Amino acid sequence: MRTNQQDRPGKEACGWIKGDHCGCALKGLTWPFTEFKTLTAQLLHDHILAYPIENFARFDEASRHVTLSAALALYDAGIAYAKGKKQNIGILGTNPDGALISNLAYFEDYLAGGRTLGRAKFFIYTLPSSPLAEAAIHLGLQGPMTYMLAAKTPRETLWAHAGLLIKNEEVEAMLVISSTSEATECRVLTGEYA
Numbered sequence: 001m002r003t004n005q006q007d008r009p010g011k012e013a014c015g016w017i018k019g020d021h022c023g024c025a026l027k028g029l030t031w032p033f034t035e036f037k038t039l040t041a042q043l044l045h046d047h048i049l050a051y052p053i054e055n056f057a058r059f060d061e062a063s064r065h066v067t068l069s070a071a072l073a074l075y076d077a078g079i080a081y082a083k084g085k086k087q088n089i090g091i092l093g094t095n096p097d098g099a100l101i102s103n104l105a106y107f108e109d110y111l112a113g114g115r116t117l118g119r120a121k122f123f124i125y126t127l128p129s130s131p132l133a134e135a136a137i138h139l140g141l142q143g144p145m146t147y148m149l150a151a152k153t154p155r156e157t158l159w160a161h162a163g164l165l166i167k168n169e170e171v172e173a174m175l176v177i178s179s180t181s182e183a184t185e186c187r188v189l190t191g192e193y194a
Contacts, residue, residue: 001014012190015063015072018183024076036064043068048075051083053138060102065184066093066131067138070175074139074185075125079173081139090143091172092162093132093177101181102130162189 014025022039023030031046033039035136040056043049049071056064070091074081081087129147144165148158155178162174166189177186 013073013078014185015069015190016183016185017069018073018168020069022072024072026076036068036187040066044069048072050081050176059134060105060131062102062179062184063097063134064130064145066179066186067135067184069179069184070135070139070177071093073175073188077173077188078189084140085168086140086142088143088171089139089141089173089175090162090165091136091175091177092144092146092148092158093129093179094148094158095128096149097181111115112155131179135175135177141175143174159189166191 012026014027014083016023020034021032031039032043033042036056040049044052053059053067056067057159059067071081079087079089119160128149132145132147135141146161148161158176158178162176164169165174170189174189175186176189177184179185
């Protein structure tokens with residue numbers, strides 16, 4: 001069940017996931033959840049997700065957070081997406097850990113498998129750009145996709161890169177995603193803010 005919030009941080013559209021809640025900043029909506037299966041069902045029911053996310057059950061946690069926060073951000077910005085519809089929107093993401101958690105999961109699976117091979121289910125997410133790619137695939141984003149390491153990348157640098165692509169008319173909008181193990185935030189940058 002969603003609830004309205006009075007606090008609306010920032011002026012740009014924003015989708016976020018933190019702990020057991022997710023939401024849209026401008027619309028002031030939040031959804032509590034206990035598991036991703038019930039959350040995705042609720043977001044489908046509320047028309048945040050235009051259609052079910054293919055292979056969502058195999059996603060690592062970072063990919064789930066990034067894809068859902070990006071869908072929430074597009075909804076907050078009033079940008080519709082649909083299956084088969086491609087959009088000239090780019091995606092820029094950062095986090096402080098790269099793909100460390102997914103790399104550890106892959107290595108643990110490799111060891112459990114007798115050191116012969118790890119399963120592809122885990123290998124796919126050993127690149128830090130994998131969550132961005134999963135979001136871009138589901139949302140039909142065809143603009144540039146870039147991962148930047150967060151430890152040395154302040155938010156202003158991310159906005160500057162995204163804004164440059166918009167000013168140069170290479171994309172209509174950019175999703176700027178910042179993710180940690182505690183929270184994921186996706187903001188939509190359009191020409192209005194570039």
